[in-house]
Amino acid sequence: MKLSKLVGERLKETPAGATSKSHSYLVRAGYIKQVANGIYTLLPPAQRINLKLQQIIREEMDALDGQECLFPVVMPKELWQLSGRYDSIAEELVRFKDRSDHDMVLGMTHEEAAVHAALGSLKSYDQLPFMIYQIQTKFRDEARPRAGLIRVREFTMKDAYSFHESQADLEKYYQKVYEAYFRIFNRMGMKKVISVHSDTGMMGGKVADEFQLLTDIGEDTIIVCPHCDTASNVDVATSIPEENDHIFGVKTEVFTGEAKTIDEVCSNLNKRPQQIAKAVCYAVVGDSSRIVIAFLRGDKEVNESKLKALVGAEIAIKDLAETGLVKGNIGCVDLNIDGAEIFYDKSLEGLESFVTGANKEGYHYIGVSMTRDVKPEKYVDISKVKEGEKCPVCGNPLLVKRGIEIGNIFQLGTRYTSSMGLSVTMPDGSSLNPIMGCYGIGVGRCLASIAEESSDEKGLCWPMSIAPWHIYLCPLRIDDERVLSQAERLYKRLLAENFEVLYDDRNASAGVKLTDSELMGIPVRIVISPKTLESGKLEITLRSTGEKFYVSEESLSKKLDELIVY
């Protein structure tokens, strides 16, 4: 490819709104171009990477006996009603009417389509297990697209669906996919990828793992144990509760006036947050009659994913007007709210002399005891794990990291096969809904994640296995006839030898060319200049290490074969 004809421009300035290296460099180096909020065109260099990423994924999926399909982007409402997701998914699911006034959706995931593909042909247990997958465009109407290709609305995704006759068989296959995922990310050149226990979210099912690339710009919070390598998304992370002191106090009402927040109450009563039980109130989305109140220790925060799972519905912070609750003075004794669903976090267990609101304006109780005054039926885990809390597996202190979710795998169970009526006949004549797993990889997000992880202060720096081109052929001073003629000759020769070459044929300064070669991140640069001509040696520079090699034209191909390995 000649750079003079390559579509896309190299920019000096960081684009407005770029919040990550990958976003900035992918725009600046002419890899992507925004068309709308969260919607990008992949320009030729990015599409070359995209195809290489897809090929790595395809090979690994095929090695797991995956069968590649192509499911529709546009699907009818009826298919999504069968699974119940037409109604349960909010605005991320794009809905529209076609010209015949039929309700359609844009696919954001394809469990329904995968089950539909198997309906009819899948009849007997001995057709199990199998896995089908696709690599295709999806659209998810994200509320807040950000960071270039990290969080977009339209994206290319590999999604795979496996079908099994038993949970044990699913688990065996799930483990194989788990291992394949690490191979995939490794082949793509990503280094800091870890697997993380995660929430099953809108997919349903019980077991799920995410694959996270650890990076400070990641939008996910991950709780990691450096001792035993246990890692979980903060949404599901747990820790061993700190022991409270079990010392009983005397319950007494005290005037606290304007003191409402934890800080204000602590200051007013000379207490620590650990000595307070705070309340957070939620409304249940779609059912205005339900109120949820979470009590937890003052130094804790509610983990809404965990609470949502207990409530069994979407929740949102409740406006307290008309509830009878007194803002800043809600407490877990003398609380009379008809029908409120009350949850007590495990952090409160053993707290027998604490502060809580007195449920009237300007007053709190001190010396409250959980076992004597509150007597909860049970304690549940509804708080967020923080750095330094104890690992639930080995008891060592946990760390908080940030990551980009580049893949996820789910044990779905029979949610989709039973709701959509997919069943097989077992050897004993009985009928069984196959047990499903599903497995996703965001291809564009991998591209951005690799850009994020491997770039440096000069620009992008692609791993060899997925670089858009391997070689940046960089003649300096093409006004020098000898430079130009060697460059043209080498370009033809390298193409003939099937090397992937980006040829910087522009009549530009050495500064511009060398800077662009670094910004674009092509792994191997070959410089031709009056100087190299005099020495009779070409100058090869590795983008990743800066290492230089000087080789004659004759031994060039051999050297390139040595360098271009993956």
Add this chain to the structure above:
Amino acid sequence: MKLSKLVGERLKETPAGATSKSHSYLVRAGYIKQVANGIYTLLPPAQRINLKLQQIIREEMDALDGQECLFPVVMPKELWQLSGRYDSIAEELVRFKDRSDHDMVLGMTHEEAAVHAALGSLKSYDQLPFMIYQIQTKFRDEARPRAGLIRVREFTMKDAYSFHESQADLEKYYQKVYEAYFRIFNRMGMKKVISVHSDTGMMGGKVADEFQLLTDIGEDTIIVCPHCDTASNVDVATSIPEENDHIFGVKTEVFTGEAKTIDEVCSNLNKRPQQIAKAVCYAVVGDSSRIVIAFLRGDKEVNESKLKALVGAEIAIKDLAETGLVKGNIGCVDLNIDGAEIFYDKSLEGLESFVTGANKEGYHYIGVSMTRDVKPEKYVDISKVKEGEKCPVCGNPLLVKRGIEIGNIFQLGTRYTSSMGLSVTMPDGSSLNPIMGCYGIGVGRCLASIAEESSDEKGLCWPMSIAPWHIYLCPLRIDDERVLSQAERLYKRLLAENFEVLYDDRNASAGVKLTDSELMGIPVRIVISPKTLESGKLEITLRSTGEKFYVSEESLSKKLDELIVY
């Protein structure tokens, strides 16, 4: 691939509503599955073909220095407003609002996105020419999807866009693409592909060619000259007008009573249709004040594409109520309809004694003369060419054929670059809107067209170059331990030797297996049976010719290498 695990079923019965061989066989052989009207899942065998077709296209586009991109499926209204197509395209363009109430469209073609990709980076004439392309999912809300993958709403398409500094340069490139298209269809194994002059339709521009696979089930009508090979879509086809006799008659009003249609008037007056001038009335869509009346010889039909181009707007047959026109008695003399736009077809030229309506109930004129009584300013070509009319190039009789449009190429001009403000600086400092070409191939339609052309009464019959697998390994009587063990051994060996094998490992009858192998259309079948074991020779059958070969296990690979060529 083991057939027992392959997703998709083989059916005995033709599916309801199947109107073509390809539709029927692709469903019956488990290649495609309908999800909604005009929306299909490609099951694994079809997706394997899809990928091979894409690779052929990609190689040929890259050979034309094409740069592969990926444009978005979902685009914002604003982009399509720039070109004017947001308003000019009717219901085929899906429009919806995103969660922020922003108007979006689903891409059915990507001229706007291609120009957008070049905006900003394209600055100077010396960056021209270049071509960018993508292979991607498109959605076009067709009113009448039909014939399986022949006419669908969602489809995979290769669309390419080239940019030039002069019409001459575009024409040179256009010719290269033209030739590449024949190479592509040839490599895909299609035989009866011809190029056809066509209408530019909603694309705009002046020159366009379609690539049509000739087949009786095609939905396009093509006018072909077998003598000089001129071929045109009926929408734009012309012919040399038949000479009329120039004999003058005497204009006389006659009572024709209930005679309204051409047949009735001919019968009533004892005339031939060639002696009648008939009228067809149209409304202009979106402008109720305009009426269009087309007069043409009684044996001709209106070519609405041609008429539409003359009118410069969409047209639809007019309801005559409240127009003052007398149905069945409209004529081209004494016609007083304010503001009607009247067109006279060239078939009327030289007709000097003909019948036409008298514009009053129950009466016609006979003996009307064009030059004496009508005196049209000019004659235009608004009639459909019919079989037997004279080729406009060589004068020989034309044939009418039917075809499936599998690709099209357009010389677009500057419609998109000028409306979207894309310009380059020329050597003299002036500014120029690059001249564009665009080039499409429907990948799924190619798949269906190949299925249509190459299938026979037993089923599909894929060309070697794009077959989903090359080999159908077909053990008969796998209850025979020797058969099973040879089959298993051969399957592993063939895979290890990188042959593409579909292994029919089902415990099914010979009849079922042989029938399915033919229905699925895999080019090379290897039968293993008690009989072949006895003879010591495997039986190889070519699907396309039925030719058989008997080879030993040792010489199998060599024979397969001979047979699997493309």
